[in-house]
Amino acid sequence: MRNSSKLEPVITGVGVTSAIGQGQGNFIRALLGSQSSFGVMQRPGRQRDSAFLGAEIASLQIPDEIARQPLRRASFSTQVALSTLHEAWHDARLNEVDPARIGLIVGGSNIQQRDLVLAHDAYATRSEFLSPTYGVSFMDTDLCGFCTEQFGIRGLAYTVGGASASGQLAIIQAMQAVQTGQVDTCIALGALMDVSFWECRGLRNLGAMGSDRYAQEPALACRPFDRNRDGFIYGECCGVVVVEAATAAQQRVVKPYAWLSGWGLVMDAQQNPNPSVDGEVKAMQTALHRAACTPESIDYINPHGTGSPLGDETELQAIHACQLSHAYLNTTKSIIGHGLSAAGTVEVVATLLQMQAGRLHPTRNLDDPIDASLNWVRQHSVAHFIDTALTLSMGFGGINTALCLRRYN
Numbered sequence: 051m052r053n054s055s056k057l058e059p060v061i062t063g064v065g066v067t068s069a070i071g072q073g074q075g076n077f078i079r080a081l082l083g084s085q086s087s088f089g090v091m092q093r094p095g096r097q098r099d100s101a102f103l104g105a106e107i108a109s110l111q112i113p114d115e116i117a118r119q120p121l122r123r124a125s126f127s128t129q130v131a132l133s134t135l136h137e138a139w140h141d142a143r144l145n146e147v148d149p150a151r152i153g154l155i156v157g158g159s160n161i162q163q164r165d166l167v168l169a170h171d172a173y174a175t176r177s178e179f180l181s182p183t184y185g186v187s188f189m190d191t192d193l194c195g196f197c198t199e200q201f202g203i204r205g206l207a208y209t210v211g212g213a214s215a216s217g218q219l220a221i222i223q224a225m226q227a228v229q230t231g232q233v234d235t236c237i238a239l240g241a242l243m244d245v246s247f248w249e250c251r252g253l254r255n256l257g258a259m260g261s262d263r264y265a266q267e268p269a270l271a272c273r274p275f276d277r278n279r280d281g282f283i284y285g286e287c288c289g290v291v292v293v294e295a296a297t298a299a300q301q302r303v304v305k306p307y308a309w310l311s312g313w314g315l316v317m318d319a320q321q322n323p324n325p326s327v328d329g330e331v332k333a334m335q336t337a338l339h340r341a342a343c344t345p346e347s348i349d350y351i352n353p354h355g356t357g358s359p360l361g362d363e364t365e366l367q368a369i370h371a372c373q374l375s376h377a378y379l380n381t382t383k384s385i386i387g388h389g390l391s392a393a394g395t396v397e398v399v400a401t402l403l404q405m406q407a408g409r410l411h412p413t414r415n416l417d418d419p420i421d422a423s424l425n426w427v428r429q430h431s432v433a434h435f436i437d438t439a440l441t442l443s444m445g446f447g448g449i450n451t452a453l454c455l456r457r458y459n
Contacts, residue, residue, distance in 0.1 A: 059228045060306035060458060062235075062299045063142025063292035065134040066399045067242075068386045069105035069285055073137055078403040081411040082431045086385050088268040088283060093126075095164040095171075095246045102250040103261055103268050105285035105387040116200060123183045125165040127242045128196045130288045131156075135197055135239060138290035144235065146302050149204045153233035154197055157220030158241035158391030159190055159211030167246040193241060205233040209241075213445030214354070216240065217289060217394030218453055222313045224293040235294040240395025242288040250284070258282060258323065258358060273415035274355035274381040275362050275426075282356040285387020289395035307402045309456040311438075312341025318448030325361045325444060330368035333450035334440065338372075341454035343438060345373040348454075350410065350439040352401045355381035356388050365442070366421050378434055380427040384414040394443035394451065401455060405436040 066073070069087040070080035079085075091097065091104040110129060112121070113136045121129060139145070144152060166188055173180045186192050190209040198207050206227060212219035217240030224236035253259035260281030264271035272283040299306050314336030318329040338345065351374060353365055369375060382400045389396055404410055410427045419426060439455045 057229050058296065059225050059293050059310045060296045060299055061291055061308050061310060061402065062294055062304050062306050063138040063144070064307065064399045064402055065137030065141065065290035066396060067107065067110070067130050067134045068287040068396065069107050070386055072111055072133070074403060078407055081382065081385055081400060082407065082409055084385060084412040084414055086269060086414060088271060088387065090268065093164070095168045096250060098247045100251065101265065102254070103265070103271050103283055105283070107286045120196065123187065124196060125162045125187060125244065127161050127244045128193050130242045131193055131197060131239055132200055134288045134290050135201065135237065138237065138292050139201060142292040143302055143304055144292065147235050149202045151205055151234040152203050153205040153224070153227050153236040154194060154203050154207040154239065155220040155223045155227070155236060156190065156193055156209040156239050156241050157212070157216035157395060158243055159209060159216070161190055161193070161241045161243045161391055162187065163249055164244040164246040167248065197239070212449045212451070213447055214388070214390050214393055215443040215445035215449045215451045216391040217396065218398070218441070218443040218451040219315070220395060221291055221293065221398060221453060222315055222451065225310055225313060228293055228295055234298045235292060238291045238293060238395060240289040240389070240392035242286055242392055243390040245284060256323070259284065260357060270415055272357060272384055272387055274357040274384050275366070275419055276416050277418040277420055279357040279359065279362065282358060282383070282388040285389055287386055287389035287392045287396045289392055289399045291395055291398055306458040308405060308458050310453065311456045312337040312339070312343065312454035314452040316450045318450065320448045323446040325364040326448065327364055327367050327371065329448065329450040330365060330444065331371045333452040334368065334372045334442070337440065337452035337454045341456070343454055347438050348374055348377045348440050350378045350434065350436045352397050352439065352441040353379060353381060354442045354444045355383055357383070361444070363420060366424065374440070375424055378410055378425050378427055378432070380410055380413045382411070384416070385411065398441050398453065398455070401439050401441050405439065405457060408433060408435055410434050
């Protein structure tokens with residue numbers, strides 16, 4: 051493995067909010083204890099003639115420092131983003147950084163659909179009374195505006211959409227912004243995709259979202275890589291990762307979580323949602339090549355692992371093809387659900403916190419793995435020193451991403 055380049059960025063701060071816990075400590079304790087929070091979703095705008103399963107945030111704690119007046123018109127996605135960014139901001143001590151040298155990349159598009167559906171329903175027969183703020187809030191850049199205003203960010207800020215790969219795509223964009231000198235520090239925020247009934251119904255009709263099989267047993271419904279899986283189960287979440295040059299972190303005497311050693315971004319050249327072994331293999335191989343890592347050096351993989359009948363099998367074929375079957379493997383989605391646009395960022399946070407804890411969290415409901423030959427972490431957490439990890443995300447539209455994370459010593 052090569053020596054770290056001065057252009058190889060590091061991660062210096064993380065924040066996380068999910069249905070199993072808000073904040074790093076609560077999140078990692080729940081992960082290691084395999085504490086899930088699945089049930090019939092109750093948030094207004096998610097149920098009509100069907101009962102969709104998912105994991106919802108029971109109580110969001112908004113930090114006192116977040117200005118309350120603007121929150122009156124903030125969507126739920128925005129409230130969660132501000133609270134999660136607050137944790138990462140203070141974790142990385144960004145108050146010590148020139149605001150003009152801080153950037154923000156928001157991973158996700160069409161992230162506030164439930165709020166929009168509620169507004170459409172409320173004003174269907176009286177559209178002339180619709181609040182003028184709707185003219186701003188229906189755009190994804192509204193979340194950028196809230197975050198940059200609250201935290202005084204004056205460098206670049208924009209959104210990127212890569213479906214379920216959006217969270218990792220935001221991290222890749224943040225890496226490139228730092229490496230090219232556009233900013234010294236760049237925040238990647240995987241936004242909570244606030245789905246409505248219509249997205250749930252569409253994804254169920256597509257065969258992507260479960261679960262008919264476990265409708266009466268929500269705790270059993272989310273089961274990536276198990277033979278009895280029947281689709282993904284949605285989970286509200288948001289993740290934030292602070293990326294910066296190692297020299298910038300050293301100046302503030304902030305110890306990084308890890309090196310961001312390599313990345314892969316590959317398209318399948320197809321519009322349909324079917325996964326591609328070739329695309330996933332190429333993304334992983336590209337990340338390993340950029341990190342100057344051999345397959346043997348990877349000791350942990352956090353996979354995409356949604357519970358998709360076809361997607362799970364395709365992903366395991368790609369892992370075998372890349373000669374990575376020796377690495378420990380678990381799936382964060384089995385505990386928190388699929389956060390869609392936020393998933394890739396939250397799973398990087400989960401990887402970093404496991405790296406810090408020296409333990410790997412269990413995989414829920416992996417009773418009958420579709421491939422028992424792999425090095426699964428199953429019912430119980432496992433002590434393991436992660437040196438080099440690979441995290442994977444795939445999105446509709448043929449997008450495949452991979453990130454290589456290396457322990458910072």
